Amino acid sequence: MFRLIKIDFYKYSKSRTFWVLFITYIVTMTASIVGVEQFLNTALSKAGTDSAVPIPRFSFYSFPYVWHNMAYLAGMFKIFLALIIVFFVSNEFSYKTLRQNIMNGMSRNEFIWSKILFVVLLSLAATLILFFPSLVMGLIKTKVLTWSVVVKKLFFLPAYFLELMAFGSFALFVAFLVRRSALAIGLLAFYYFVLERIVAYKLPDEVAAFLPIKAMGSLIDVPNSNLMKLFGVNFREYVDMQDILVTLFWMTVFIVSLFYMMRNRDI
Amino acid sequence: MTKTPILSINNLTKYYGKLKALDDLSLDVYPGEILGFLGPNGSGKTTTLGILLGILEATSGTFSWFGKPPTPGQRKKIGALLETPLFYPYLSGYDNLKIVALIKEVPYSEIDEVLKIVGLEERKDSKFKTYSLGMKQRLAIGAALLGNPEVMILDEPTNGLDPTGIVEIRELIVSIAKRGITIVLASHLLDEVEKICTDVVVLEKGRKLHSGKVSEVLRSSEIVELSAYDLDKLKAALTEEAFVSSVRKEHDILIVELKSHIDPAEMNRLLANKGIFVNYLSARKQSLENYFLELLSEQNV
Numbered sequence: 001m002f003r004l005i006k007i008d009f010y011k012y013s014k015s016r017t018f019w020v021l022f023i024t025y026i027v028t029m030t031a032s033i034v035g036v037e038q039f040l041n042t043a044l045s046k047a048g049t050d051s052a053v054p055i056p057r058f059s060f061y062s063f064p065y066v067w068h069n070m071a072y073l074a075g076m077f078k079i080f081l082a083l084i085i086v087f088f089v090s091n092e093f094s095y096k097t098l099r100q101n102i103m104n105g106m107s108r109n110e111f112i113w114s115k116i117l118f119v120v121l122l123s124l125a126a127t128l129i130l131f132f133p134s135l136v137m138g139l140i141k142t143k144v145l146t147w148s149v150v151v152k153k154l155f156f157l158p159a160y161f162l163e164l165m166a167f168g169s170f171a172l173f174v175a176f177l178v179r180r181s182a183l184a185i186g187l188l189a190f191y192y193f194v195l196e197r198i199v200a201y202k203l204p205d206e207v208a209a210f211l212p213i214k215a216m217g218s219l220i221d222v223p224n225s226n227l228m229k230l231f232g233v234n235f236r237e238y239v240d241m242q243d244i245l246v247t248l249f250w251m252t253v254f255i256v257s258l259f260y261m262m263r264n265r266d267i
Numbered sequence: 268m269t270k271t272p273i274l275s276i277n278n279l280t281k282y283y284g285k286l287k288a289l290d291d292l293s294l295d296v297y298p299g300e301i302l303g304f305l306g307p308n309g310s311g312k313t314t315t316l317g318i319l320l321g322i323l324e325a326t327s328g329t330f331s332w333f334g335k336p337p338t339p340g341q342r343k344k345i346g347a348l349l350e351t352p353l354f355y356p357y358l359s360g361y362d363n364l365k366i367v368a369l370i371k372e373v374p375y376s377e378i379d380e381v382l383k384i385v386g387l388e389e390r391k392d393s394k395f396k397t398y399s400l401g402m403k404q405r406l407a408i409g410a411a412l413l414g415n416p417e418v419m420i421l422d423e424p425t426n427g428l429d430p431t432g433i434v435e436i437r438e439l440i441v442s443i444a445k446r447g448i449t450i451v452l453a454s455h456l457l458d459e460v461e462k463i464c465t466d467v468v469v470l471e472k473g474r475k476l477h478s479g480k481v482s483e484v485l486r487s488s489e490i491v492e493l494s495a496y497d498l499d500k501l502k503a504a505l506t507e508e509a510f511v512s513s514v515r516k517e518h519d520i521l522i523v524e525l526k527s528h529i530d531p532a533e534m535n536r537l538l539a540n541k542g543i544f545v546n547y548l549s550a551r552k553q554s555l556e557n558y559f560l561e562l563l564s565e566q567n568v
Contacts, residue, residue, distance in 0.1 A: 007369045015357050100353035103320045104370045104410070107339035267322040 004114040005121070007106075012088065012118075021084050026129055029077060033070050033133040036060060061134075061141035064152035068237065070134040071156040071220045074126070078164055079192060081126055082171035083185055089115055089175035090184040099267050108262045112176075116255065119168035127161045159219045159239045166216045166251040173254040176261050212254075215246035271334045273298045273418055273449050274319070279328035281314055281473075288314045290473040291328070296451065296466075298417070301444050303460035303481065304453040305559060306470035312453045313350060315470070316422055320347050333417070343371040346411025346419040351426070352403040356396035360387055360406050363395055364413065373414040385409040385439065401432040408439060419443065422453045437463065461485070461555040469562055476562055484558050488512060489528060494520040494547035495538075504541050513561060520547060522557060 012018045037060045060069045092098040101111060142149070171188060178184040192213060200208040208214055219239055272295040281289040289311045296302050306312050317323035319330060321339060332341045354363040364378045382388045385405040390398065398406065404424055411419050421440065425433040437459055444450055444463065454460050460467065461481060468478040495501040498521060505511050505523055512524040531550050538545060 003369060003372070007366060010362065010366050010369065011355065011358075014362060015355075017357075095356070096353045097355055099322050099349075100367075101370060102322050102339070103342060103347045103349065104367050105339055105341075105343035105345075105372075106370045108321075110339070264324050266317075266324055 001113075001117070004110060005117050008114045008118050015088075018084070018088065021080075021087075025077070025080055025084075025126075028080075029074060029126075029129050030133045032073060032077075033130070034137060036073060061137040063138045063142045063145070063149040064154075066134050066138040066142075067153045067156040068220070070130060070137075071160040072222060074130045074160060075163060075217065075220055078126075078167050079189070081122060081164065082167055082188060082192075085119060085122065085168055085171040086175045086184045086188050087181055088118075089172060090179055090181040093175075093179035094181055102267060109259060112258050112262060115172055116169070116258075119165065119172060123161055123164035123168055126164055127157060130160060131157060153237075155239060156220060159244075162244070162247060162251075163216050163219045166212075166247045166254075169251045169254040170212060170216075172258060176258050209242065210246055212247075212250040215243050215250065218243045219247060270297050272296055274330070274332055274451075275334075276315070276319070276330045277328055279315065279318065279330060280326050281311075281318065281323065282326045288473050289318075289325070289328075292470070292473065292475055294468060294475060294478060296449065298449050299447055300466045301450045301452065301464045303464035303467040303555075304451055304470070305455075305457070305460065305467060307563065309472075310470040311473040312470055313422060314473075316347075316349055316420055316451070316453065320345070320349065320420065322349075343373075343414055344417050346408075346413070346416040347422075348404070348407040348411050348420070348424055349422045352407035354395045354403070354406065354410075357394060359392045359394055360398070360402075361391040363406065364410055367410045367413055371414040377413055381409040381412045384412060386435075400427045401429070401435070404428060404432070404436065405439075408436070412443070416448060418449045418451070420451045420453075423455065424452070425454070425456060425459070433459070457556040457559055458554070467555065469559060471563060471566055476566065481555065484555060485553050487558070488553050489525045490551050490553050490557060491523045491525060491529075491531065491534065492520050492547065492549045492551065493523060493534075493538075493545050495543055495545045497543070501538070501543050501545070504538060504543050508537070515561065515564065524553075524557075524561065 040060075060066060092101075098111060102108060106114075138150070139145070174188045174191075175184045178187055196211055196213045200211055200214050203211075209218065221237075221240075274294075274296040276292055276294040279289050279292045280287070292311070292315065304312050304316075314323060318325045319332075319337075321337070321342060330337060332345070335341070355366070358366075360382070361378060364381065365375060367373075368375055368378055379388070379391075382391050385408055387402060387405055387409060390402060395403070395406070404426070408421070408424060411421070424440070425436050428436065433456070440450065440452065441463055452460065452464060464481050466479065467481050467484060469476040493501060493505070498516065498519070502514050502516065502521055505514050505521065510525055510527050510529050512526045514524075515522045531548055535545060535548060
């Protein structure tokens with residue numbers, strides 16, 4: 001297993017494209033986490049001066065809500081990670097380096113595992129990138145700091161990891177299926193932004209909850225805020241078991257199909 | 268004494284949709300042989316090699332490496348260059364070989380040795396995309412040498428190279444062969460194959476036309492080249508003779524394959540008696556190229 005991680009490490013660690021994309025991701029995530037409250041408050045204060053109802057200011061960073069809020073925010077950037085995955089994996093097909101890897105003695109299954117491990121490590125890294133800035137902001141902005149309030153809603157972090165892993169395995173599925181980078185990226189974006197949303201819109205809610213992207217996105221529901229409470233809307237403050245199961249189901253389907261796709265194909 | 272073939276192919280057949288690329292191919296390669304794998308474009312050479320190396324799936328038939336059924340792990344002991352050198356363009360030569368070494372589970376120390384053998388030491392830290400075609404081919408051969416392979420499969424290793432490059436690669440292959448490594452060399456350069464290879468297999472339309480020792484092919488018949496002002500009359504006269512096996516026209520000469528040895532002077536006399544005076548006569552040994560072209564033209568009759 002370490003051999004496979006090492007092999008992929010050497011494939012990407014010296015790729016300028018990889019570092020540009022990854023560092024951009026880190027910077028964007030950190031800036032968003034740190035700056036989101038200020039941004040929203042400034043934007044809304046302009047709106048607030050005109051309205052009759054006083055719009056409360058956001059305080060995103062207090063423990064325990066910070067984990068939920070930031071995980072929800074971070075989830076909006078997962079498409080970026082998916083694009084990194086699709087780009088590099090489909091390049092192995094278009095440059096035919098996969099072919100040379102196989103000829104050199106790597107089995108097809110080993111190749112698939114090396115990509116799965118890549119997604120795992122990338123998701124772990126992204127979870128840490130979520131964790132540290134959120135922790136810092138929470139420590140700064142929470143008025144009453146107790147140990148329990150810090151860890152109370154920490155479960156959103158593993159939920160976020162699951163969301164990324166599942167979305168990452170979807171990205172792998174598209175990359176292995178389509179094999180050409182431009183087409184794979186296009187298909188991923190199309191399905192995520194357009195196709196599933198249309199299908200979800202047309203289906204009744206109970207059924208739509210079983211669609212892959214919807215389930216992954218629903219793991220971490222829109223966080224409540226005082227603003228929402230004003231309107232009487234109350235979103236979930238926990239992670240729903242059904243969403244977890246559906247997400248795990250789709251993740252398994254995507255990963256198993258990778259092995260099936262590679263089994264008797266010509267490369 | 269029976270030796271185990273290092274590679275054994277049994278009734279291999281491959282269809283691409285409706286196209287039959289390989290038709291019941293069977294072949295054995297013994298350790299230490301340098302096998303020339305010949306055939307026109309589309310004859311199934313690259314398909315066969317692709318199947319042997321695990322990247323293509325046969326429709327039916329089996330093969331074995333080192334006397335055992337094929338597994339991916341075996342390929343760590345096989346060095347392969349198929350069609351074009353395939354490497355990560357943004358990585359240096361050295362870094363690319365590092366990845367190959369990791370896959371083959373070979374220590375990094377071998378990388379420098381191998382770079383020295385193929386003459387790429389100086390450019391090892393330049394990115395692969397900056398390499399010339401010759402350097403790319405050489406890096407591919409270097410990668411194939413990692414791990415002290417027992418067999419090397421080289422598909423058109425001189426593809427796209429200038430004459431100097433071709434000679435360099437030829438010398439490299441010869442020196443590799445001297446180490447006792449079994450080599451399967453697919454090539455269109457028949458005079459190269461004649462010089463380097465011990466055995467030869469000819470494919471056409473996915474079928475094996477011939478397999479045997481190069482030395483036997485070269486000894487198999489004598490060739491005489493002839494020309495006269497009236498080529499057709501010359502051809503007719505020759506075809507009548509019992510000692511003539513076949514006559515083939517090439518540009519403005521006739522290439523005649525003899526069944527048995529005839530002294531050129533005697534041939535000259537025979538033809539003169541028939542009223543044909545040759546303006547060119549040259550006796551030479553059979554060449555692989557001639558044998559190959561003969562074989563293919565027979566098939567197309």
